[in-house]
Amino acid sequence: MAMKGAATSAIKAVASSGVTRNLHASPGSKKIVGVFYKANEYASMNPNFVGCVEGALGIRDWLESQGHQYIVTDDKEGPDSELEKHIPDLHVLISTPFHPAYVTAERIKKAKNLQLLLTAGIGSDHIDLNAAAAAGLTVAEVTGSNVVSVAEDELMRILILVRNFLPGYHQAINGEWNVAAIAHRSYDLEGKTIGTVGAGRIGKLLLQRLKPFNCNLLYHDRLKMDPELEKQIGAKFEEDLDAMLPKCDVIVINTPLTDKTRGLFDKDRIAKCKKGVLIVNNARGAIMDTQAIADACTSGHVAGYGGDVWYPQPAPKDHPWRYMPNHAMTPHISGTTIDAQLRYAAGTKDMLERYFKGEEFPPQHYIVKEGKIASQYQ
Amino acid sequence: MAMKGAATSAIKAVASSGVTRNLHASPGSKKIVGVFYKANEYASMNPNFVGCVEGALGIRDWLESQGHQYIVTDDKEGPDSELEKHIPDLHVLISTPFHPAYVTAERIKKAKNLQLLLTAGIGSDHIDLNAAAAAGLTVAEVTGSNVVSVAEDELMRILILVRNFLPGYHQAINGEWNVAAIAHRSYDLEGKTIGTVGAGRIGKLLLQRLKPFNCNLLYHDRLKMDPELEKQIGAKFEEDLDAMLPKCDVIVINTPLTDKTRGLFDKDRIAKCKKGVLIVNNARGAIMDTQAIADACTSGHVAGYGGDVWYPQPAPKDHPWRYMPNHAMTPHISGTTIDAQLRYAAGTKDMLERYFKGEEFPPQHYIVKEGKIASQYQ
Numbered sequence: 001m002a003m004k005g006a007a008t009s010a011i012k013a014v015a016s017s018g019v020t021r022n023l024h025a026s027p028g029s030k031k032i033v034g035v036f037y038k039a040n041e042y043a044s045m046n047p048n049f050v051g052c053v054e055g056a057l058g059i060r061d062w063l064e065s066q067g068h069q070y071i072v073t074d075d076k077e078g079p080d081s082e083l084e085k086h087i088p089d090l091h092v093l094i095s096t097p098f099h100p101a102y103v104t105a106e107r108i109k110k111a112k113n114l115q116l117l118l119t120a121g122i123g124s125d126h127i128d129l130n131a132a133a134a135a136g137l138t139v140a141e142v143t144g145s146n147v148v149s150v151a152e153d154e155l156m157r158i159l160i161l162v163r164n165f166l167p168g169y170h171q172a173i174n175g176e177w178n179v180a181a182i183a184h185r186s187y188d189l190e191g192k193t194i195g196t197v198g199a200g201r202i203g204k205l206l207l208q209r210l211k212p213f214n215c216n217l218l219y220h221d222r223l224k225m226d227p228e229l230e231k232q233i234g235a236k237f238e239e240d241l242d243a244m245l246p247k248c249d250v251i252v253i254n255t256p257l258t259d260k261t262r263g264l265f266d267k268d269r270i271a272k273c274k275k276g277v278l279i280v281n282n283a284r285g286a287i288m289d290t291q292a293i294a295d296a297c298t299s300g301h302v303a304g305y306g307g308d309v310w311y312p313q314p315a316p317k318d319h320p321w322r323y324m325p326n327h328a329m330t331p332h333i334s335g336t337t338i339d340a341q342l343r344y345a346a347g348t349k350d351m352l353e354r355y356f357k358g359e360e361f362p363p364q365h366y367i368v369k370e371g372k373i374a375s376q377y378q
Numbered sequence: 379m380a381m382k383g384a385a386t387s388a389i390k391a392v393a394s395s396g397v398t399r400n401l402h403a404s405p406g407s408k409k410i411v412g413v414f415y416k417a418n419e420y421a422s423m424n425p426n427f428v429g430c431v432e433g434a435l436g437i438r439d440w441l442e443s444q445g446h447q448y449i450v451t452d453d454k455e456g457p458d459s460e461l462e463k464h465i466p467d468l469h470v471l472i473s474t475p476f477h478p479a480y481v482t483a484e485r486i487k488k489a490k491n492l493q494l495l496l497t498a499g500i501g502s503d504h505i506d507l508n509a510a511a512a513a514g515l516t517v518a519e520v521t522g523s524n525v526v527s528v529a530e531d532e533l534m535r536i537l538i539l540v541r542n543f544l545p546g547y548h549q550a551i552n553g554e555w556n557v558a559a560i561a562h563r564s565y566d567l568e569g570k571t572i573g574t575v576g577a578g579r580i581g582k583l584l585l586q587r588l589k590p591f592n593c594n595l596l597y598h599d600r601l602k603m604d605p606e607l608e609k610q611i612g613a614k615f616e617e618d619l620d621a622m623l624p625k626c627d628v629i630v631i632n633t634p635l636t637d638k639t640r641g642l643f644d645k646d647r648i649a650k651c652k653k654g655v656l657i658v659n660n661a662r663g664a665i666m667d668t669q670a671i672a673d674a675c676t677s678g679h680v681a682g683y684g685g686d687v688w689y690p691q692p693a694p695k696d697h698p699w700r701y702m703p704n705h706a707m708t709p710h711i712s713g714t715t716i717d718a719q720l721r722y723a724a725g726t727k728d729m730l731e732r733y734f735k736g737e738e739f740p741p742q743h744y745i746v747k748e749g750k751i752a753s754q755y756q
Binding site for chain 1: 420424527531533544546547551553558560561564566567586589591696700701706708711717718
């Protein structure tokens, strides 16, 4: 797809500030480690593909020209991994939700020089935030960098499930033609009830995109929206999650993974949903009880489940979500479109620049600051 | 999916007027033939599945209680088909675009009693309209019955192609995990240029649903929209098709199949599109040169092609669109969701009722009336 236009401004943001004055908070050369997914033969297929190991967020020349050391790897698990080797002396660790470097309390203890943990993207649940806070580390993400990307993907997966697209696609590639096998469970989205669990930035963007579909829109969140915004978005607040669930034809998960949301959709809560419900989850896999979802898809209580998040990631070959009926699963991709990569690469560079200069980050980017964890992760 | 609510009003419309006075234009028992796709084991899986042979639009009891004969079949091709047997003495032929009964000039000549050709759905290109007009037949469709269904499906296919969903889905079901293989050609829809070829009812509904995605929206049509509507929809008129095409990242086909649009996208016109263009066509397969599309997908000039229409239908096992790279094809399903079936069944019943009473149809439903072909088919 030849869509360079939208990328141009973000590219400029990545490239524009090539030389900065050296105003480091703690001066001297820093050791920065980035953990990204490896692209291999795909690395050279798109000049804007900065989110992979080979692309390295497009900041290698800039970092090295300032005397910093920049190590990039996809090898992140276990005591012999490349990441583990650098834990004792790295200053900054950058990772993404798509190929997360799990930062445990143990790793934090070993990382004597560590000051800053950056997520290139959104979501810092791969980090033990309590341990990071206790150790006085700063954790930050590029809030907003891929919210549009994820919201678009959610609407796509809603439509794929509601319309029963995938059985039709299988017929097309398998030489078959059986309209009835698709149509008997294919619906319009119009007129259906969609509820989002969480209406933060992504949830709101999804609701805005759903508005012209003439659905009945519901949202559950810690906070009720400002009445003006609520009216504009056209969604109704549901204070009680368990009261909202039985009303929904489609449930979309838009809440971070925290101690409160881990395993939120277990067997009992799934049973509270309408029989035949569709669930879309691009938030985090561990918000679901893996086996309970697979069982509910098999029984038909859940008529379809779509998403790009799993636990752990990469998902093992035998993960039950790969094989359950009526799913629309992919690897973790919704927030790593080319457009998103350019935005989160630019946001990461901006934070590094501020870190070197001893400047504050944009306040919405902080997840852990001065021992305190941001409210959405509490 | 347990979504009965939206269907209720259409069901009522189907069921409400069970008894009418016999005010036939030409009195007496009529022979009505319906050609639909067969559902077999799927027929009993959904009580609202009225669009198949077994469901027979839910009008059998009503027709038979009035003394009419109602024959329903999916066997429509060739001289020994069930349809062919009834051609000489049928009065009304109902068909759908999903499993079209091709009504040739030859069949019209043989059908001495034929008065009315109804499309349960939208699209009457399976009928030789000139021959129908010359023979004094009435041709009508249920305009509007599935426009929302088709527009929703178009937006789904746009997202599937722009986001590069299907390679990710294949990885999920095949036990793989390679984010880079997906991400290097996955984009946001936001900021891209989408052009619709045709902005009738479906095209307008698509544009309205695209509005919150913050795209650059273009439309080519015979007519420029009313300025107020154009402003509300937020799309720019392009009088010259060939001037619009090179601007588009995504092209969507929303024009009927006519002598003017048959083969409209041949090798030369495809060459005018931007390299890497994505094309979505839920209109009619024959608007494309089949082999030219397959070749352009293979060369990469077209980066993705999605749709549910083929020529002929059912698509043969060796249709090249089944096997070309980067497609998002299904059998012809977008206009036959359960919701759409209930609407077009109700609309078909309403027209039969009016026909029996000698009343006019709603004017927008006529495709051929008193020897004249509706403007969109000219």
